[in-house]
Amino acid sequence: MLTKEQAGDVFDRIRRFSSAEEVEAIFTSSRFALTRFANNTIHQNVEEENSVVSIRTNFAGRTARSTANQFDDESLRRAITASESLARVQAADPDLLPMPASDEAKAAGEGARATRFFDETAAITPAERAEVVRDMVSVAGKYKLTAAGIYSNADACEGIFNSRGLAKWHEQTLAEVSITMLGDDSSGWQKLNSPDVTKLDAAGLAETAAQKAIESARPREIAPGKYTVILEPSAALDIVGFMFWDYSGVAILDQRSFLNDRIGTQLFGENVNIWDDVAHPLQAGSPFDGEGMERQRVRLVENGVVKRVVYARATAEKMKKSEYAGKVGTIEATGHGFPLPNEAGEMPMNIVFGRPHKPESIEEMIASTERGVLVTRLWYIREVDPYEKIVTGMTRDGTFLVEKGKIQCGVRNFRFNQSLISMLSNVEAMGVPVRACGEESFDMVVPAMKVREFNFTEVTKF
Amino acid sequence: MKSIALLALDAASARGVTYADARVVAIRNRSLSTKNGRVGHASESESLGIGVRVIADGAWGFAAAADLSRTAVEAGAARAVEIARASARVKREDVRLAAEPAAVAEWTTPYKIDPFTTSVEQNIDLLLKVDAEMSGVAGVTLSETGMNFQREESWFLSSEGADIHQTKYSTGGGYTAYAFAGSEIQKRSYPNSFGGQWQNRGYEQIEEMKLVENARRVAEESVALHRAEQCPEGAYTIILDGSQLGLQIHESIGHPIELDRVLGMEANFAGTSFLTLEKLGHLRYGSEIVNVVADARQEHGPGLGTFAYDDEGVAAQSTPIITNGRFTGYLSSRETAHAIGATRSGGTLRAEGWNRLPMIRMTNISILPGEKPLSLEQLIAATDDGIYMETNKSWSIDDKRYNFQFGCEIAWEIRRGKRVRMLKNPSYSGITTEFWNSMDAICSREEWTLWGTPNCGKGQPQQVVGTGHGASPARFRNIRVGSAYRGS
Structure with missing residues (x-):
């Protein structure tokens, strides 16, 4: 995952490469993993890492955006050229404002918020996800039901930099459980997510979903x-x-x-x-x-x-x-x-x-x-x-x-x-x-x- | 790119997998829009990465990354193996893949004009012309246009020896005029709603759609709808235009025939299917004149579901889905083919990009046109009493794909073979098999269009891909009309 410092370095290159009057870069970077189960079996199990920069250029009331997920100089130059070319050919938009400076973008109380990044959520391994799924599937077994669902975790960041000095960064984790319990002619469902995995009770959600399937039978x-x-x-x-x-x-x-x-x-x-x-x-x-x-x-x-x-x-x-x-x-x-x-x-x-x-x-x-x-x-x-x-x-x-x-x-x-x-x-x-x-x-x-x-x-x- | 994919396969094989494939995918996209005479957005994007899929200990693992350095690719392959071994902790049986010859192939979407060679000025000029036509109609309160191009180049290599290089182009565009007055918002779209018409072609797709020529008419209809009568409620004969029938096929045939849904693999999100396995070959899905195929081959047409090989290296095929009204086929993959006693996949596995696991997706699910010459106007002329509906406005169907409800943008009442008055807010609803069994006429090839649905969502994490649906206008008897507005 990108750090704010790495993103700042990429933005410095973008500024150097761009001839626009103003330039902005939005970064998103994440590691996302999801274990999916159905018929009481893990049947899909995936993980993805990706970082994206989305570059906006401004020329006197004209603006456009280009996005890339490779950060070498050639890829960045190509993205900047695309953004600038798309912007230059437009008629000026009288409603387009200059990009906000850092002072304008600030709000009272900024920085006082609690963290939304939890190490326990980011650190979940494929084996640990499988064990949680096993617990949910065992609830299905107890009631002779069939379970389908997901257990996922992600750590992600997003940031925005612009040529008027704005630089903002946010990091967050998210864990999610959703489960469907299927009976012969009924089903029950539950879903919950949280930045903090310790707030999720996967087996409890499985139990509630199972009770719904049982009580809605026939x-x-x-x-x-x-x-x-x-x-x-x-x-x-x-x-x-x-x-x-x-x-x-x-x-x-x-x-x-x-x-x-x-x-x-x-x-x-x-x-x-x-x-x-x-x-x-x-x-x-x-x-x-x-x-x-x-x-x-x-x-x-x-x-x-x-x-x-x-x-x-x-x-x-x-x-x-x-x-x-x-x-x-x-x-x-x-x-x-x-x-x-x-x-x-x-x-x-x-x-x-x-x-x-x-x-x-x-x-x-x-x-x-x-x-x-x-x-x-x-x-x-x-x-x-x-x-x-x-x-x-x-x-x-x-x-x-x-x-x-x-x-x-x-x-x-x-x-x-x-x-x-x-x-x-x-x-x-x-x-x-x-x-x-x-x-x-x-x-x-x-x-x-x-x-x-x-x-x-x-x-x-x- | 091929060497990167090979590197991933070698790294996976060294860790004892029984199967591995790697897809390196490079996607370029251009998206342009206008709103009320100005550019709405102008953007381009590029995305490049690799997805590695393996079977280890009899279970699946998948890892994807944008970093294509040697270290990262080898680490990604190792991660896929680790994930597969974790999957094996909760399994009932080993994954079995239907045999498939290892293809070595190159293929590119046939096109006349590479859309990325057209200038942005040219693209925006066209959209602004359309916008001006719509905005010039008194009563139009919002005009929106859009145009999109995508080029997807992929390199698929497998541990079985497949080596496939494909480049797919898709092009789409369209527009909508809105009219707000009193307590109503009405809209009309062309050539279709929710993104317009899309096909796997080049810029010729945009040039052939007659976008400017239809803009004023469409805008005028959005205003005229305010003066139209409310569509009545009751049981009626209805005629659907091809674009609406295409979506009807998508929702009430295309999704229920996905074998992964039938087998419960989508139960937690997209749902299951009423088409349980014992119905294959037996269910009377529709009337005798309902013939539907799943056809990914180029000869079917340049649909969003057209390709040479799917994303696990299986060649494009045509599968009869409904034959003279009888249910005859599912959409299958190498993993699921055995469930229906097939020895080969139907070739329908596709992924949204390098970062997603391929899954069963609709290809081009098309209803075949009527064999006897029949135009839309002839069909209307042959209808005593009914309602003709055009262009989708809302769509919804239950999670087993029985009960559906569709709304359309506009309708006309038909009396004694003539359109006698415009109707607003038309909707119809029903049960899938009852609906298809009520079809008693379908227009012929001249009215048949291969429509594109660019926004089909499925899976967790959700993937959005394009699907194709060939259809010509058709007539249905004794259909529930108007319940969308009942009592609400």
């Missing part, structure tokens, strides 16, 4: 319709994640956001509060954005009212001059920009839901439900309507009928077509927000949610 088919649902945190994360692309200044300016004409209105229930906060102790990721700006803590939703969106530097300047300036709340660069040039602008990707006044456990939510459906996991979610924010998808790997305060049985999986606006207006109860991960959206700090009138439109064959 699923009943019940009619689709509107049900009270209890979404476990991973399910809640995967569905609500589809709205955060719209919490972006560029999305408002492009008129492709469901928040157009809705910022400042009571869009969701009063119990919904959402921040973007990279520094939250349960969050992970880099503290700076694609231009090196420090990511700010931003309150997106307050008591169900969408208060504001996030901004890259140029987007904030453009918004201030736009017809929307008086309608979108606070406008300032928040440190959420993607590497330039890009069309999407920015996005909040460290979502943290607010803790409810009276958090309820999933067991308490079940106990207070006369008739409803407990959902472990959602799958293949896609947007149906961009302004009403209707999304479709399926339940998967542990869907249960709840009646009279108890789980009664497993049920065949449903297709849903659900407006996220309606869903977040119908949240009856929430749990304590936890770090969760799914497969459809990025990791979040999110609670389990009990939602009334969730719209199941069809049922499948299993």
